[in-house]
Amino acid sequence: MKKIISGLFIFITIFAFAQDEIKFQDIPFKDLIAKAKKENKLVFIDAYASWCGPCKMMEKNVFTKKTVGDFYNKNFINARIDMEKGEGREVAQKFSVRSYPTYLFLNGDGELVSQNYGYMEEGIFLTMAQDINSPNNKSGSLKERFAKGEKSPEFLINIMKLNANADFDFAKKASERYFQNKSKTDEISKDEVGLLLYFIKSTEDPNYNFFTARKTDIIKYLPEETYNEFNNQIVLSKIVAESVDENKKEINEEYFMKTAEPLVGKEAAMTKLNQTKLSYYEQNSNFAEYEKAALVYYKNSDQFQPNELLKAAWIFSDHIQSKPSLKKAAEWAEKSVMQSETPENTYILAKIYYQLGNTDVAKNYAEMSRNMAESAGKDATLAKELLSKIK
Numbered sequence: 001m002k003k004i005i006s007g008l009f010i011f012i013t014i015f016a017f018a019q020d021e022i023k024f025q026d027i028p029f030k031d032l033i034a035k036a037k038k039e040n041k042l043v044f045i046d047a048y049a050s051w052c053g054p055c056k057m058m059e060k061n062v063f064t065k066k067t068v069g070d071f072y073n074k075n076f077i078n079a080r081i082d083m084e085k086g087e088g089r090e091v092a093q094k095f096s097v098r099s100y101p102t103y104l105f106l107n108g109d110g111e112l113v114s115q116n117y118g119y120m121e122e123g124i125f126l127t128m129a130q131d132i133n134s135p136n137n138k139s140g141s142l143k144e145r146f147a148k149g150e151k152s153p154e155f156l157i158n159i160m161k162l163n164a165n166a167d168f169d170f171a172k173k174a175s176e177r178y179f180q181n182k183s184k185t186d187e188i189s190k191d192e193v194g195l196l197l198y199f200i201k202s203t204e205d206p207n208y209n210f211f212t213a214r215k216t217d218i219i220k221y222l223p224e225e226t227y228n229e230f231n232n233q234i235v236l237s238k239i240v241a242e243s244v245d246e247n248k249k250e251i252n253e254e255y256f257m258k259t260a261e262p263l264v265g266k267e268a269a270m271t272k273l274n275q276t277k278l279s280y281y282e283q284n285s286n287f288a289e290y291e292k293a294a295l296v297y298y299k300n301s302d303q304f305q306p307n308e309l310l311k312a313a314w315i316f317s318d319h320i321q322s323k324p325s326l327k328k329a330a331e332w333a334e335k336s337v338m339q340s341e342t343p344e345n346t347y348i349l350a351k352i353y354y355q356l357g358n359t360d361v362a363k364n365y366a367e368m369s370r371n372m373a374e375s376a377g378k379d380a381t382l383a384k385e386l387l388s389k390i391k
Contacts, residue, residue: 020066023073024080029087036077037108042137044076044129045104047083047092052100054119065122075133076105096165105132109141112162146174151181160195175199179210188217197230202237232264236272239263243276249284251277271297278312287319295328306336310345317351326355337365343373347383354390363390 024046025032036043046063048055059080062068072078083092083100091097095104095112105114114132142159159174175195182188188196196218200207211218211231219227243256253273260269277293294312301309309332316329333349336342350365366386373380 021064021069022078023069024078027079029079029081029091032077032079033106033108033110036106039077040108042076042108042113042133043104043106044072044078045091045106046078046080047088047095047097047100047102047104048080049084049100050082055101057119058101058125062120062122062125068122068126071126071129075129094166103128105137107137107141109143111142112166113137113142113158115162143170146170146177151177153178153181157195160199164198172199172201172205176206179207182210184213188214190221193218193221200234203234204238208234229268232268233272235263236260236269240272240276244280249286250289251280282315287315290315291320291322291325295325298328298332301332301335306339309333310336310348313352314348317348317355321355323356326352330356341368341372343369343376343378343380343383346372347386350383350386354386359390363387366390 025035027035032043032045035041046055046058048059081088081091083089083097083102091104095102095115097104099117101118103114103116104112107113114128114137116128120128136155145155146159156174156178160171160178163171163174176199179196196207196211199205200211202208211234215227239256239259242259243252245252251273256273256276257266257269260272263269264272274293274297278290278297281287281290281293294316298304298309298312313329313333313336316325320326320329330349330352333345333352336345337349346365347369350362350369353359353362353365366383370380370383370387372378373383
């Protein structure tokens with residue numbers, strides 16, 4: 001009898017515990033949205049990965065709390081989705097999920113109304129949900145509200161932050177409305193400067209007028225030199241577009257320099273021209289022209305970040321046969337390796353040394369790449385294939 005009572009007590013305890021925690025629904029994404037629409041609720045998605053330690057801690061320590069379960073179960077349609085499996089991959093791409101855990105809150109139209117990150121204690125996690133679960137966030141599509149002319153600063157900033165990656169054009173329109181509604185006497189914050197710069201892509205953008213008119217306020221938060229460099233890039237972007245001949249798949253360098261140099265000076269114009277050539281010729285797989293541009297642009301390699309040099313080295317290792325050019329690529333890759341050895345940069349350096357005929361050094365770096373990849377649980381196939389060629 002005692003065993004029966006004991007077993008019953010355990011069952012009741014487990015059942016009660018299960019009732020306290022967040023109830024996650026295992027249904028397709030589209031059904032989550034449809035259910036939220038029908039019940040006039042927001043969807044809460046715990047976007048996680050199976051290997052993520054903080055995700056497991058949230059599942060064990062926070063999702064099981066009664067206060068959390070009560071609030072989330074009452075107010076949200078809840079789901080946990082592995083971002084690396086099934087339709088989780090599409091969700092991750094749609095909402096730019098790049099770290100774990102990420103907490104997505106969506107309205108009944110499938111729009112993002114809040115996105116937050118990282119391990120949170122019970123109180124913070126609950127307060128976050130209470131703030132997000134406002135009638136305003138459930139009052140209709142963000143785009144519908146925007147189309148009707150809503151212009152509260154909080155509403156527009158929310159659109160900008162949530163859609164900067166997922167729907168850039170929508171976020172950009174919100175930024176334009178936001179800055180158009182700031183008066184000439186309104187102060188500008190550091191965060192506002194960041195948002196302003198992020199959405200300016202052309203001198204024809206409405207925000208560009210605000211950018212030039214409020215220079216004095218903007219350079220309170222960034223050096224005037226940086227302001228001028230940014231302005232040069234924006235001014236040159238239109239000239240870049242006009243210089244590209246899509247029929248011939250080439251850049252009219254003479255036109256570019258003739259038009260750009262009077263505006264920004266010879267040095268800035270040449271820098272932008274070489275950047276444009278690198279980007280354009282890589283995109284169009286014209287690696288002969290890419291090689292020429294890279295050798296000019298990265299001539300003084302100490303002025304560049306190692307990761308940028310590594311990318312050029314990788315392209316050279318895949319597409320360039322010239323020994324002098326490959327020697328330069330080896331120098332670029334070495335700068336990355338000197339900063340921090342990784343399976344990727346040691347492999348690239350090994351590959352280049354192999355192409356140069358220096359098999360002993362190539363073998364050392366390939367073995368280093370393989371060992372680091374295996375220790376980190378990464379794919380070591382490329383390093384192993386290279387080692388098989390060397391041996």
